[in-house]
Amino acid sequence: MTANNEKIALPPATKGTLEFINVIKDYGTGEPAVKGVSFRVEDGDLVTMLGPSGCGKTTILRMIAGLELPTGGQILLGGKDVTSQSAAQRNVSLVFQSYALFPHMSVMENVCYGLTVQKMKKPDAEARANEAIKLLGLTGFERRLPSELSGGQQQRVAIARALVLEPAVLLFDEPLSNLDTKLRRHVREEIRELQQRLKLTCVYVTHDREEAMAVSDQIIVMGKGVITEMGTPGQLFFAPRTSFVADFLSEANVLPATVTAVANGRASIELGDARFEMAADAGAAAAVGAATVALRPDVFTITKDAAVQPSLSAVIRKSSFIGKGVEVVADTSVGELFVFLPHEKLALPVGEEVHLAFPPDEARLTV
Incomplete structure (x- = not known):
């Protein structure tokens, strides 16, 4: 097609x-x-x-x-x-x-x-x-x-x-x-x-x-x-190219970010308190300056270890067990995030401070 x-x-x-x-x-x-x-x-x-x-x-x-x-x-x-x-x-x-x-x-x-x-x-x-x-x-x-x-x-x-x-x-x-x-x-x-x-x-x-x-x-x-x-x-x-498709098809978190450098096919990204590198062509073309990054809810893992990077510091605001996993809404430095944890069997305590870790290769630059 x-x-x-x-x-x-x-x-x-x-x-x-x-x-x-x-x-x-x-x-x-x-x-x-x-x-x-x-x-x-x-x-x-x-x-x-x-x-x-x-x-x-x-x-x-x-x-x-x-x-x-x-x-x-x-x-x-x-x-x-x-x-x-x-x-x-x-x-x-x-x-x-x-x-x-x-x-x-x-x-x-x-x-x-x-x-x-x-x-x-x-x-x-x-x-x-x-x-x-x-x-x-x-x-x-x-x-x-x-x-x-x-x-x-x-x-x-x-x-x-x-x-x-x-x-x-x-x-x-x-x-x-x-x-x-x-x-x-x-x-x-x-x-x-x-x-x-x-x-x-x-x-x-x-x-x-x-x-x-x-x-x-x-x-x-x-x-x-x-x-x-x-x-x-x-x-x-x-691999969506637009924020609309990332949100509509996978309920991705569409987040404000900054591209601080682009070199050798890699882009350096600042996303709240997370710092990481990703492929410069992972979605929209990377250029230094303001950007938008999409992260699907299922790419995150919960950790207490701040040394695990990249990760976003977060506070659990809502958590529900829905049978096939646990849904979480958390406050972070880039706003509210929706997270899905397919292997969890118990809802997480509201108010708990955690870190939301994610693989850099799962991030997508969108327009």
Whole structure:
């Protein structure tokens, strides 16, 4: 996947290749919902649009589906310009957040619906529907109504109904938001396994960072109508370039710091009462002067030994055991820090004075 104005050699567009070229969507409210967004999704990839409410991710999904037309720019599907085509003219299927199943129709009738609208003969439609029903593990449920199915089963019916249309691109709009936590994890694993097995091109919209990292080849992080960053889940989690992505994806502590020197590929950093060196290209380019450093909550360890460096002197203000570890809020010389200690089993005493040690290589310079 490529974005914006990167000038690199691209492979020829194939059936599921999707491209946005400087796409704008303006509803006339004073500020465009999508502001000149460009990206390319390669055939067979699952790309997630991730971001908070109102960032433009759902508007982009609706423009891919043809439910909204851009105010400017181009949308290419398989190398062909589909910018002005209606939803019915595009080879794209959308799995809705609410499943949008017809309550009076059986599973088989729901899965066949799009094919019957396309005037496919009933025996042919049912044969193709049976393939999708089998693929989604719904054999034996063909005559049941949606009300007789669990939430996970209804989601599978919605996916089967989309798959029978053999779309070039399959779109998911917050597909797991109506499921409980355990079922959400199970269904996202099913979606990812199915996508990889069938080599489907998918665009997936969510505001849930854990869900995005679990299913994606690439993630596009949106903020206020523009692409903030894009990359693999690992790149964005461990090596963000922006404070927004560091905070949004990993709840990183974004802290004011000073770069005191840059030499031989290393940057000397002052962070409160901590002094350390890090790679000068660890995130944003290092330059002497004021800077911003991001440190994930899980990189810290608690120590009483001030000689352990780098570390920040701290006072515990809040501490809670949450089952998988202990969450801590501490006051430091650079402000309030959020720390997660996965191996601790007891909350720390409030008011205790400690030192928060961290590996210098885990620090990231952000913009």
